[in-house]
Amino acid sequence: MLRTFRRLSQGFFLLLFIYLIVTATYPLETLLPREIFLRFNPFLAFVVMVSARVFLAVLPLFAFAGITILLTLITGRSFCGWVCPFGTTLDVFDFGFRISDFRIRCSAFPSGAPLGRFRKVKYLLLTVLVVLALFGVQAGGWFDPLSLATRTYGLVFFPFTDWALKAGLGALARVPVLGHVFAPVHDFLHDQEIHYVFRNTVFRFSLGFLLIFGLILALQLYQQRFWCRALCPLGALLGLLSRWRLLGLEITQDCTDCKLCEKVCPVGAIEDRKISPVECIQCYTCVEECAAGAIKVRFGQPASKEQVLPVLPERRAVIKSVALGALLTPIFGLNLARREERARLVRPPGARDEDGFLDRCLRCGKCMKVCPNNALHPTLLEAGLAGLWTPRLIPRIGCCQVPCAPESHETTNLCAQVCPSGAIRKLTYEERLKTRMGTAYFDKSRCIPYVEQKNCGKCEEHCPTKAIKFRRVGVELGKPVQEGVVAGAPEVREVDVPYVDQTLCIGCGQCEYVCPVEGEAAIRVGRTQNYVAIPAP
């Protein structure tokens, strides 16, 4: 019975999670914030607050995390067992492995692994991440399960499925006979007013994210819920809060020592007739599987200390982790990318100054998913190691639409509306027109008027602030454009050559997006040389 409730709860939260991902798109007219799951996360709240050294401003964003903490203090790691969409995803794949005999056929993996071998790793990882945060490096976003799930579903599963749906229906719509059936289906999905599907989005490094997920999945073949028991820092934090959980489990005298519970526990929380409150995810599988009915749910602290399975790492390991965290700090300051790549790092509109941005950004990819123009993509090394997977604009793939939220919204940038940690500031329409993301510059060796001495003007047409202007010059045909050549002479033609008024350019990237030159555009957006951060409210 309990197990059924649990499965229903897991199903509900996973479907809700997926729904929030799929519907995180224009026009974003919703009551429930699309990023609500991340706001319930106390681990992310903690690392953001510590590394940014900001408490009061960040607290309201993560107020719901208090609910998670309260829930954990009372019911232990029930979040892991009943809510976490990443855990549920792993369970779904696990189910798939089991019914297809996949796990058994992968004989490369030992099946009789000691249950608790890697348990301590997650606590040590948590320690390292906390120490890094203390030193000002927010690395939690890479390892957090909700962030992982948001990235994987939003930047991998959704776009691939969406593409397959569109390509499949599109192809079938063209087939002579079947087309009459599939064309209306394709057209219905294409023309729907709120464009949830057929978004034509593709994300840089999505195959990388798929591989990472695949790796975590491969670890499942070794042990069920390997991520949860060995690696998850959120699980480790919730585990630490679960030591004195009120709603627990105890193994009574009826136990026949058959060790069935040890085998069926998905996280290996039972050993030697003892259950660890720190590992147990309240799934109640043991309660229902126990043939003797010896495992009971109890309210209050366990009768004796021997009931509790000790799992936490020894002091020495913790100290080593602290040292590791401290040693890793300078590595994250490394800037390994070439200067040209770093000069093209353009952040989303309303992004904080780079340091504050890196402290807050959860690397969750929600802003990338919501961007209606598919303009935001994860960085790799352009922002340094510390900036891995933070969002940047790639104008050749998509440009920033000003405004991108419907008129009914006061906030005009959708990316800011879904950012859980406020790394991207919300802007009104007036503020948006004055917020500089970057500055455009011409590459005169590629621009058509400069090179071919013919008018073009596509960039000026699309510029929303009319920052691109023209100078009419006379050119001698076949010679590079020079000022001072007199127009009207027989070999001379007039050409309108463009230039950027840098006081007006907001770096939205429309120009680079539409530039008709093949390959690299003749006008590009780069990091503004004199970046002025928006003053704090």
Add this chain to the structure above:
Amino acid sequence: MPRTKLMSDRIDRREFLRRGAVAGAMLSGLRLVGCGKKDGDAAPVEPPAVTTQPQPMTPNPNMVAVATGADAVLNTRKVVELLGGMKNFVHRGDLVVVKPNIAWNRPPDRGANTHPEVVRAVVVMCLEAGAKEVKVFDRTCDNAEMTYRTSGIREAAKEAGASVVYVKDRFFKETKIPGEMLKSWPLYTEALDADVFINVPVAKTHNEAVLTLAIKNLMGIMGGERGKIHRHIHQKLADVITRVKPHLNILDATTTMFRYGPQGLSVNDLEKTDTIIAGTNAVTVDAYAARTLPFRLKVEDPLEMVEYLQNASRMGLGEVELAKMKVIKASI
């Protein structure tokens, strides 16, 4: 009882090859029926022998109807009435395509798109004349879903009873164009094959084409990389008109954008002209508008600057001299 084959049963090499061959044949078969082909691969579509070139419904292509007044809807209805009424163009059971200018993610007061009330009036008239279906679409410049919504055209057209749709890849087919420079281009077949094609542009200046009126609005049914049209745009626009001939052009000059067109920077770039201009020949409509609307071109003869009209006139595609047009005016 024979054991059913499970996925986990190992197959031998022969079976594997057999299955692979069958799968490969099926995939190739799909190719035969045209899946996976991009529009560029297909041979250009010839205009069919029986002419689907729309014949002008009114006898005189040089006729231009103009209505001025405070109410854009009344103006729109008036110009159509002056041209013989919508029944002159739309017959019972027709499939009508209304192609407004839905280009920029700007609200109606910015004059960057056709005014939604004008679109609504056109749709209503078509349905009143007995159209079976009225489709409204355009290939936008900005993000399509935003542009359709912010411009107000999606809501107005839908309320009036039109099918508001986005442009779809499979309807762009490479089409031969008897132009001087443009020989073929992917054009939208839903527009070309419709029973009635009504072009509803808005009056604006344009940095490259100088003006964007009825002819430039037809770029909305062009596929491919339209940025390439910008080179020698004045000849290519005239070339488009050799192949694409809307049955009716209704130019929305409720406001005239005279600066920073075709997007416009603010409402200060608009002059309130409260006019609607209509005609069956896009060249004539454009020439009339170029000569009479306040575009502030700073030349005596606007056609000096608007080279695409010079080209169209030279190619015999329409009348550009005011004296030779039959202008019918109404003031409301």
